[in-house]
Amino acid sequence: MGLQRIRFLLLCATLVPATASFAMAQGYAPFQSHPYQPSMYQSSVYQGEPQQGPSFQRPSQVVDYSNDGSFVQSSESGHARYFSEPPENVSLREQRAGLLGSNYVDEQYIIMSAPNFDVGNTDRVQGFRTSLNLSVPWISEQQDIVHQDVFISARHLGLGAQMPGVDVDIEVDHWAIGTTLFLEVNSFLRPFVQIGYEREQSQIDMQSGFASLQLKESDDLLLLIIGGEIDLSDNVALRLSFERDSLFMGELIAWLNPNFFLRLGLVGDFDSDSYGSILGGGVTF
16 A cells, blocks of 8 residues: 555656645655665655644554565654565575475485384385375564474374284374474574474274184373484485484485475384485475
8 A cells, every 4th residue: 555655646746846845844854865775675754843733643654675575663753764675585496405394295215124023924014105295484673583383194004914824004194283493503504492292193903713812002192303404405305303302314306496305314213223215306396
């Protein structure tokens, strides 16, 4: 609304010079243009004080748009400044080779050895993980220091084994939701912490002849992960993370184009002495 009003008044002042003369006669200063400032995008500025008429205080609002599209508002009595629309936000993907600060969905295949479940003729755990990540823009000065994402993930791991006379099937499902806070230390290093809620449900099915046994267990836990991303090049980043329950992951993130990426790396569980690999990919939007 403010920009439309300014354009209308400027048009009137151009077409009808008497309008501007009348405004100056009433004690208002003419429109002034201010020089361009690197941290702000300005179109035109009106600034003045009423010289005649009843005494009153004209409220105003200053809206400063920074280079990343954020704005800061303040008030100054008797002054009014109008600024143009901010530029479109620059995608974080264009600035970073990692996944922090990006909107994406991905899928990963997981395969791990499992010595603690080494029964029968299998010693591997296999499964998948799906995750959705959304960037949260901050409208404050803190956005230059701390950035935030929110995420939802689901993970399924399964193990099947055959022992003499007994078939065993173990499945573990895991759901998590939370937020990621990360710092922009420099152009290539971003440490992060993830905090949220997770639910884990496990099920064991045993079949022996005509007899069967099923055991179920579920836990609600606090999710806590610390880690960091390091840009190795414009299109490759290293991501390290360590979960509270001793799960460690080290991944390489490689971009095929601005919207598609691959994730591959190693995963380990120190408590169960189980290690394996992960491979997957995703798309940004």
